[in-house]
Amino acid sequence: MIDIQKESVWTSSVETTEDRSIPPELLQSLRRHSIFQRTNNESFLEKLACCMHLRSYSPRDVIIVEGEPAKAMFFLLRGSVDVCSADFERIYATLPKGSCFGEIGILYSMPRTATVIAGTKCIVAALTSEQVQTILPQYPQVEKMLRFEAEERLALLYKSKNLNSDEKVSSKPLTERNVQDFTGTRIFLQKIPYLQDCPEEFLHLISLKVEPRHYAPNDLILCKGEQGKELFFIISGTAEVANIDTAASDPLIPIARLTAGDYFGDIAVLLNAPRATDVRAVTAVELFVLKKSDFIDVISRFPTLQKRFKAMAQNSLDYLRLKASQLNKVDNNSGSITPPEDTTTSSHSPSIEASSVCSTTSDQDPTLLPATAADVLKKVETRRRRGSVAIWSDSHLVELANKAIKPQKEEEESKMKLDPIMAQQPGFPGDGDFALITEEILGLIVNYIDFAAAIQFSTVSKKCREFMLRNDTIMHSVDLSHLNKHVTDKTAASIAAFLGNRVRNLNLSQCFYITDEGFKILIENMTNIESMDLNSCWLLTDKSLTLVAATCPRLVKLDLSNCRKISDVGIFKLLSEKATRGYPELSELSLSYCKKLSDMTMSHLAEFCSNTLSTLNIQRCTRITDQGFVKWADTQFPQLKALNLTDCSFLTDQAISHLVSAAPNLNRLSLSFCCALSDSAIEGLISLPELKYLDASFCGAAVSDVSIRALLNSNSIESINSLNLRGCVRITDVCVNSILESGKLESLNISQCPGISLDAKQTIKESGVVHHLVA
Template identity: 30%
Template structure:
């Protein structure tokens, strides 16, 4: 079975041979086809991948050839029989009597049988090794002995291993026979039989009373003789079911022991010595009293200890896949099921028998199985199995049962963690969600700590796995594991999340969230975002960048407001007062006012939305209009600290003019990049409302003029970072001089792409702003002469590590020292003194060196 992620066809392409197998699509498949020419052109660019594919192709082809040789040798035509009876051919269905006429009578060599699907046997059907699609290296690596071997040794084993298949009740190796090979079971189950020596005739009769060990997939045998601990095989290994194994020959073993780590061989030697010891052989049971044995009608049969696990064997037929078995708790399986039993045919026989007459129910003694479960056996089965619950038999009481070997229990002191919980929690707080979920597998203590500790999973960042996070992953894995612990949730760019997954996320994890970031999440509706905000009343930060469903109504509900008091009713001009009914008028008026108030209006003083919201990122939300600006001014002016309105092109001057009557005392960061419709009137209103701004971004606000820059310099004295990229009409040498005079706290400024800026304006800016740390002057074409004259070197350094000149440009001669010393700065001090008193300025001269600014 070729599963998703696997590939096929590489043998024919790499080995230049015809196809070795036929691929049949059992379901609807989506395949990626790579032609031979393209593969040969691209594969040499990836030598590790080429080596891995070539080795796997060699291993598959080698196993396939050996398996076919084995099948050809086992299906040779036998010689004709003397009595003339023809043997049935493989795959033939016998529907009548087959025999011969001898001395006038018909001699039947086979009883009559009904046609059964189980009679058609395909030697390669259901074979794990004969199919040709099995990953031999993965099969070897699944064996516990070879799980730690490197790739080159596994490749050697894959080329040296010989696949073998044995039908049920077939001897794989016989006791006393010669052989140095080791067998590794890939699929199936076998039993180990110890034959009694010929010089002990008394014990030879008790062979059936031995407890026979069983070997399953992943185990090996034959190591005793291969290591030279005995002259021949020390036991007989017989297949119980169809056994597929890999045989490692003696010469390959010698090479393996020389190349593999020494602990592999020592492990095999230790297992061989333990098996070779007489104390570890099968336990011989005590003989039963002859008088008791004579009183029984049936000869004594071997018993299996009840403590041994029940084998689970599944057999398939080529015509139809194996039907799903019933629950193990409903039906007890026999100890050794019949490997030749066809379940489909038995069901057909039962239906045929039910149409004639109902079968006779078996007795209670035969139905009752172990632990009170009932066993259902078909009467037509060639081999019958019956398990009866009876008192302890003499064989159970007298025969010593071999105790299963278990690892010694770990002492309690070793279970104490090496690090205390508070240190583990500090480490876990620096891991992301995927690493935390993997760490659960370390121990039970870690799992409990990661699942329940309140200081773990405080920051849930799913943006790193935006291509893998889906609604199903949130429902089944992330939500149950994280719980209500996160304070920050980031699902930015998780484009697979829809309303269903988003609802599961905020219902299971969103109650205590303070920061919710969901940039570019397009498939979540406004109703779900509103429900999320209603669930998390403590929200302080929301990032809705590039969310298409965000509009004025959603923003107003999330920002919220306090329900005001209802204004008193206005008296009408005409009033009729009747003195006799004055006592009844007051309650009637109150009832009338209560009826006039709509039922859906909450009580005065009710808080709507998120009252602690301080940080808002609304970049690229083009449905935000001036209505939202007025709502934020009226209900959030006292708590907003940062606001980003990048490319909110629906906001005009009227939105900022609604801010004029209010004061944004806590607003320190404001980004208005790409708001191309804003003019100087908006800047005037903004400066009057938010005088405590420290960060302002006006990049690409092309409608501004020098007046806006001068208003900013006069009205925002605490400004530390100002970005005026590509504001061509708003930045000139005169506006830079105004900035240098008033913005003494300025630490960084960007005038990228402002063509009116020259060296004179930059010199005035550098002289006036003593705390300036960086200046972006990239794409200012009129500054080239100033840069070539050494202006960057005089005031600081280029962030690229050079002098600010492009390759091929020649520096101009520096000005004379007399000119520099006689120059006086804006503060009245010589320029040389101001240079010594400040730190070097970092200049950004080339576009896009460290990202867009």
């Protein structure tokens, strides 16, 4: 954390106290903090203002670093800050003016739990830990409120960090779970009619128990007939109540619509009755979920509240029975909806604001993602059709089938060892002449088998072994990714001896057991390598990059995706060493998920390989900011054709402006989840005459009807034929009309665009203008 220094940022007149002069703007700002509105202690505010140190920060300045010792707590007086993870990958919240942060480390004497960076130009008032320990004991009520706030925030932060992908309803599709309202759990709960006028202690205990949860559109939240174990409070989105078994109407027709501030599930929780209806998400729904056991535990300490909540639950049950009788419903089960005065019954979904911008990155580490529905279907569809069950009643057929069963592929691979193969002694049982197959034909065959099969072939005979070790026409392209668990430091020498110096293209993707030591053994004699895939070789460091530069003079294609120990220093050593030795510079480079890389890497690329780089992937390199592209401003990348900026969530229009200037021949560009962009960024792409493919999916405010129309109607772009607008909330049917008018798209993705009607999607399908449409 930056040391606290006194800095004068207020220029207005001051109020005088016995101790010192206090800027009235400072006092007014402190009075607006929710924590101080709850305490309403003017004496404390004046005491606090006299001790504070004021500081100003520019956008993206780091205020607090996760893991460092806590030295001060902060009160945000102007601007906004982002609370995020140490690698800037996840944004837990954006705190507005009037918030406080840093109090957890001070009050609980623990390291910082998150990183805080300035979102805009902001002014904060800092209170050192020594001052906090001196002042707070004098004001016990204020200290109590501050500790409540810190405890609630810490609990919610831990819940956010601990959510895992196995909890289906707790994970946003394609995105990581994110706590949007980092400081407002208790504030939100007290605004709900169900919890209004409850004591501070009660709201505090409830705030510690609730957990955030997300449901996608059309997800079933509650199912009729199940036992109620949870109480739900809607943070945002819309849900509908349906299916009360009425004979007079369609059970899918909603009884009521629930929106932000509504609650449901109280009847089943308090009256021990099964659910009488379904509750289904209409839009994406954010909820606070309270377990029945936790709720009962808390209200048991407040007898008056317990009676009140049970009475409200009974009223809801009476309303449901009345509704059922009006619909000729024959069902006496208890339900779980709110009374009519607390429920929004509009049949229209809430509009989505144009300023909606996502505040998180698009997905998890691709090597750690759980299996998707598509993966499951692929496995199901490729299985052999199951035979009739009837045949297994014949014991003779069963015995015959058991004999025919072959070992599973995984078992075969687990038995295979790379070390003993290279150590085998001469004396092969199958020695003989290749009477019908020449070495030329044999070489063609070997080039079509994988590495494991090649090793097995070398054990057939001496001649096979000699052929595999000495023939220079084979083993030019070697893929070891399917043997990733067997490629280790121990087997590196054996693999290297078998391959020799013949390899041109080496794939070590997912070989996460190999370290710098084994990697050195593996490639120190492979001087002819031109392309290397090191995706997810997690243990490799900058040391390996220096080795690559020295030993692989022909290397021009390199994939370092998910090599998380690689830093700016390693990239510099790789590029500078190649330049010093006069070796060809890189033409294709993938650095996705290399989270240590920063703007310095962009500077190194501009300095060493601007004339050769044709493909660059920096997906989710969240430490690369606009300043990285500023370093490209005076450089040209004439060969750069493909650039992937997916999840570079901090990039703004300034970065796109410098990019367009530096790489005028871009052909493919991905801006997916670049949520800080605006319309100007998309319109700026008009200056790229060769742009054919654009991925602007989930770009928040960056894509609108106006910007897409400008792009498609531009005379400078004649060849654009693929457009991905998935999840863009600002485009409407007007955008579809622009696409129909342009009539030049080969493929288009407008799925998950809530502003585009079904009629518009049908129109574009029938028009035949777009050859491949995803809607």
